[in-house]
Every structure is written in C-alpha cells, then in structure tokens.
Amino acid sequence: MCQLLGMNCATPTDITFSFRGFSQRAGITSDHSDGFGIAFFEDKACRLFVDNQSAVESPIAELVRNYPIKSRNVIAHIRKATQGKITLENSHPFVRELWGRQWIFAHNGDLYDFQPRLSGRFTPVGNTDSELAFCYLLDKFVEKFGYHEPSLKEIFAVLHEISPKIAEYGTFNFCLSNGQALFSYATTKLHWLVREYPFQHAKLIDLDVDIDFSEVTTPEDRVAVITTEPLTHNETWQAYRQGEMILFQHGQPIQRAMTVVARLQREAQDPSLKRITKADQY
Numbered sequence: 001m002c003q004l005l006g007m008n009c010a011t012p013t014d015i016t017f018s019f020r021g022f023s024q025r026a027g028i029t030s031d032h033s034d035g036f037g038i039a040f041f042e043d044k045a046c047r048l049f050v051d052n053q054s055a056v057e058s059p060i061a062e063l064v065r066n067y068p069i070k071s072r073n074v075i076a077h078i079r080k081a082t083q084g085k086i087t088l089e090n091s092h093p094f095v096r097e098l099w100g101r102q103w104i105f106a107h108n109g110d111l112y113d114f115q116p117r118l119s120g121r122f123t124p125v126g127n128t129d130s131e132l133a134f135c136y137l138l139d140k141f142v143e144k145f146g147y148h149e150p151s152l153k154e155i156f157a158v159l160h161e162i163s164p165k166i167a168e169y170g171t172f173n174f175c176l177s178n179g180q181a182l183f184s185y186a187t188t189k190l191h192w193l194v195r196e197y198p199f200q201h202a203k204l205i206d207l208d209v210d211i212d213f214s215e216v217t218t219p220e221d222r223v224a225v226i227t228t229e230p231l232t233h234n235e236t237w238q239a240y241r242q243g244e245m246i247l248f249q250h251g252q253p254i255q256r257a258m259t260v261v262a263r264l265q266r267e268a269q270d271p272s273l274k275r276i277t278k279a280d281q282y
Helices: 016-023 059-066 129-145 152-167 262-269
Strands: 003-014 036-042 045-051 070-078 094-098 101-108 173-177 182-186 191-196 201-203 210-212 222-227 244-249 252-258
Touching: 003 016, 003 101, 003 173, 003 182, 003 244, 016 059, 016 070, 016 222, 036 101, 045 059, 045 101, 070 101, 070 173, 094 129, 101 129, 129 152, 129 173, 152 182, 152 244, 152 252, 182 222, 191 252, 222 244, 222 252
Parallel strands: none
Antiparallel strands: 003 070, 003 222, 036 045, 036 070, 094 101, 101 173, 173 182, 182 244, 191 222, 201 210, 244 252
16 A cells, blocks of 8 residues: 655744655655655645656656755655556645645545545546545535635544544545644554654664754744654654544644544454455555
8 A cells, every 4th residue: 555644843844854764665665656746835825746656766756855845734645556547647645625725635545345426526537546535525524514614623523523434445544734734544554753842863764864853943843744654763653543533733733533443343353354455465
C-alpha cells in the first residue's frame, strides 16, 4: 500500500528535511514507486505537485526536496498502486473546493466493493478507491451542513461518524486538510510527533542526514509531523491506536477520539474472516 506524510505548524515551516527521508521510500528503502504528490497551503490557496513517476526519479520531487516552501499545512503521499492505473490523475493528494476553501486528501489502504452513491457535486477524475472516498466525504459534509461552513469540531464529529463506516470496506488511513487544520485517521498504521521549543537534534532513518532544529527555529515554532512509518531514529514517535482520529492545529493535537472499526474487531475474533486484498499479496 501507500505511505502518508502530513505536517501541521504553528508558523509557516518548510518540510524539506522530512520529505528527503520520506521520498527515499519511493524505490530506495521501500518500493512505493508508482507516483507521488505533495500539497502545500498558503492561507486559502494550495500549491499542488503530483507526478506518476516515483519520488526518487521525479524532477518535481527533486524541486520539493531542495525548495523550502513554507506552509502551516502540508500533505504528501508516495504510491504503491493496488487500485487504479499508474497515471497522473490517480496520484494523491486530491484537491476539491468546498465553502470557498480548497481541501486536500491522501489515503493509505484499500477499499473493496466500496461503491457509494455520489450527488454529482464531487466526482472522481481518476479511478482510485481513494479519490472516490474523498468525494464521498465531501458529499457528506454538504449533506450535513449545506452551504454554511461548519467549525472544525463539527467537521471532526462528522468524520468520526463516517470514517469507521468506510473502513468496513478495507483499510482507511488518511490525512485531510482545508488549510486551517489537519485531520487524520488510522485503522492500521500512522505515527505522529510534535517538535517544539526547546528543539533537539534529529537524524533520518532512510537517509544519512541529520539536523539540529534548535539552530533553524524560534521559540514560537511548533510542528506536528504525521507519517505512516517513523522518519527519524532519535525522536519519540507515537503510534495511532486502531480507529483513532486526531485533529491537529497550530502544530499540536487539539482533539482526539476513538472509533469502533467493526470489521477489524470481527477479524481479531475470527482470523478466517480477514479480507484477502491485493496489498496482502505483495
């Protein structure tokens, strides 16, 4: 399956250090080489870079590794295709407009037999289960709130209700942002940490690169990093619990909740019920 990287910050921050290590997993330290993408928010506007080349080979990824775009909310994705062809339109993150804001979404996992009825307002461009799930979530937002933009807590409540229902169809780990905050959810694997004052030294796992954050930060900086697998050796990463949802704002978790993923509970009680997916066959 794919891997996710998210960043939520108190002040505009660049993601070059984390992305350097993360992108090595697109063919060097792992085999997630079926495309990549990264989206940066600058206020309401979003810069989106996607490529159906791997993040190791793509000139666009090389630009991102070396160009310190500063943002408060970033989502990146490296793809190992299990559903949908290796094409540009199937590369995450996906972007849509709602309530005068751009929303970005990236997913790690597989959803099988997931065929929700969409309103037509949000329609997939590609043919991945991930983009379909994104359109379905946005449809549910509009169904619940209409044309009135809700609070972050209200959005969190809807995601808390809907996400485990989608997870009934497979594995549903995701990062979602509207530029104000970053929502995240895990049914299997995600990790997170917060870097804040007094900042420390960090060393990447996937690349022989380290940094002393105390030399490049101020006391006002604070950065939450969310990733499928930990990126550094010498920092304390916290694993999401099964069915955990976390909302990050200003570089820290501001709301957390657990959901009940009934499919996973059933599989734990009776392993013979486990779905055999394409991802399991790798």
